[in-house]
Amino acid sequence: MIKSALFVSLQSFKKHCKPNPGAIVISIGLSTDRAPYMLGYAGSLRLGFEDEYEEKLGVRVGEIPDLHPAHQNGARIFYQGNELPDFNDALRVVKFLDRYAAKTECFDLIVHCQAGISRSAAIAQFAADKYGALLVGANPDTSGSNRRLLRLLTKVSDGVPPSIFMPPSKHAERPPQECGGPCGGWC
Numbered sequence: 001m002i003k004s005a006l007f008v009s010l011q012s013f014k015k016h017c018k019p020n021p022g023a024i025v026i027s028i029g030l031s032t033d034r035a036p037y038m039l040g041y042a043g044s045l046r047l048g049f050e051d052e053y054e055e056k057l058g059v060r061v062g063e064i065p066d067l068h069p070a071h072q073n074g075a076r077i078f079y080q081g082n083e084l085p086d087f088n089d090a091l092r093v094v095k096f097l098d099r100y101a102a103k104t105e106c107f108d109l110i111v112h113c114q115a116g117i118s119r120s121a122a123i124a125q126f127a128a129d130k131y132g133a134l135l136v137g138a139n140p141d142t143s144g145s146n147r148r149l150l151r152l153l154t155k156v157s158d159g160v161p162p163s164i165f166m167p168p169s170k171h172a173e174r175p176p177q178e179c180g181g182p183c184g185g186w187c
Helices: 010-017 087-101 119-130 145-156
Strands: 004-010 021-027 041-050 107-113 135-136
Touching: 004 010, 004 087, 004 119, 010 021, 010 107, 010 135, 021 119, 041 087, 087 107, 087 119, 087 145, 107 119, 119 135, 119 145
Parallel strands: 004 107, 004 135, 021 041, 021 107
Antiparallel strands: none
């Protein structure tokens, strides 16, 4: 069971949060950042992506796909050079939270990102909505939540499949030409 959700900045996490076997941690930074020390907690999950979403980038919601077509090979969603959260990030969060929500023990969830305003707030709000976790902390206002991340978490939780942009194939872009090959003369 997840009884509470606290979202904080990386600086607050390092300064005030001490290892606790009754707490679980989700740490969010950039893919290139070094994760903070997270030993001594009941569990931890590290995610790496920037704090960007469609509305902030001036793009219509749904225009950026949820998942890269080559995601099995580790490909990520980038838009204008920014690495965005994707469906697999949301799936990892939901699986992690489901695992602790299913236990009879109570856990406090601590989520941190760089500023403690957007990415961490989205996960804390999701934990409150789905698992009934109480939002705690000095300012538990989640109005600044990363909207893309919150949408993806809800999509995963509701069992909605991801949108995947498939670029047009090169064969579809050019008209068939007579080649005289084994294809019957056209390719």
